[in-house]
Amino acid sequence: MSDLPQTMAFAPHDHAHCAGSGLARAEQIAAERGVRLTPVRRRALEILLEAHRAMGAYEVLDRLAADGFGNQPPVAYRALDFLVEHGLAHRIRRLNAFAACTRPGEAHSPAFFICTGCSTVAEAPGAAIRAAMDEAAAALGFAVARTSIEAVGTCPACRGAAA
Amino acid sequence: MSDLPQTMAFAPHDHAHCAGSGLARAEQIAAERGVRLTPVRRRALEILLEAHRAMGAYEVLDRLAADGFGNQPPVAYRALDFLVEHGLAHRIRRLNAFAACTRPGEAHSPAFFICTGCSTVAEAPGAAIRAAMDEAAAALGFAVARTSIEAVGTCPACRGAAA
DNA sequence: CCTTGACTTGTTATGATGTAACGTATCTCT
DNA sequence: AGAGATACGTTACATCATAACAAGTCAAGG
DSSP: OOOOOSOSOSSOOOHHHHHHHHHHHHHHHHHHHTOOOOHHHHHHHHHHHHHTSOBOHHHHHHHHHHTTSOOSHHHHHHHHHHHHHTTSEEEEGGGTEEEEOSSTTSOOOOEEEEETTTOOEEEEOOHHHHHHHHHHHHHHTOEEEEEEEEEEEEOHHHHHHHO | OOOOOSOSOSSOOOHHHHHHHHHHHHHHHHHHHTOOOOHHHHHHHHHHHHHTSOBOHHHHHHHHHHTTSOOSHHHHHHHHHHHHHTTSEEEEGGGTEEEEOSSTTSOOOOEEEEETTTOOEEEEOOHHHHHHHHHHHHHHTOEEEEEEEEEEEEOHHHHHHHO
């Protein structure tokens, strides 16, 4: 299987801000929805935010276990599924991995760009892409619930390096 | 894991035509590219075309084995990877499944619409969606090589049934 | 022809990813 | 405090995928 990504963006940015505001947003969203951001769930989100890259479920599990939570797969999958369901994290299917959402709360159909050179993943707003999908769906009479929009290719840095 | 799809389109169509022309196109494409459509590869494509739905690799493997080919996973994965590489089949990541391409040879970034009600999958042209993705990628300086564009939702028939 | 090198196939073995099911604990509401 | 819903931890297993190696096949040049 391919290597997991190094970061969640191609450009430098205020990483500490991501993690801090991400957790705060999560608390807020959980409260709004009347769901519980329990310790495992909260810690799973922290792990994703701190790593700031896509992580496999078993990798998250290892860290949860190290923090005293259960060490069996369902522990990680349940926490991650919760995060995905509430828009706090995304599942990146080409990588069999999960990543904290960079825009929690905002309704969005994110697009992921995965570099085959350095394994970096970027999450980009996919509103325009989603609109195009909805149009194609409408032609079929299909009602879209959720989307997986992913691309593999070469990031700016790796394009430069290859030249 | 979810059930595998029942068909590859929401609407009735000339199924025999799909299978027949699919194989013919495959021969042609293999010749053009100077690659070999060997017996296993050809049979794997036939299996996908005949089934006319997305199939797991192990399901394809079972049928290959029944026809006297090897019965170990790499046999199926190699044949399927070949088909995907040459645009004769697609991999549908949300389903961990493969399906014969409905438009072999035409350059396209197909979009897949997966019904959660009846497990049917439709392949639709994704040119407009791909264009939107390329635009988003350009903003990041990212060069797109391949895309995975998939949506889950409800097909026309299941929408009607639910009402 | 017949060798040589690239490609293809089959096999063994193992790794990686994901779930079902069940019992216990915890929370919330009344 | 009791009842029902939710969440957690565990065992066990199902499913999906690949690495590595040996043996067979093919096409092209000597």
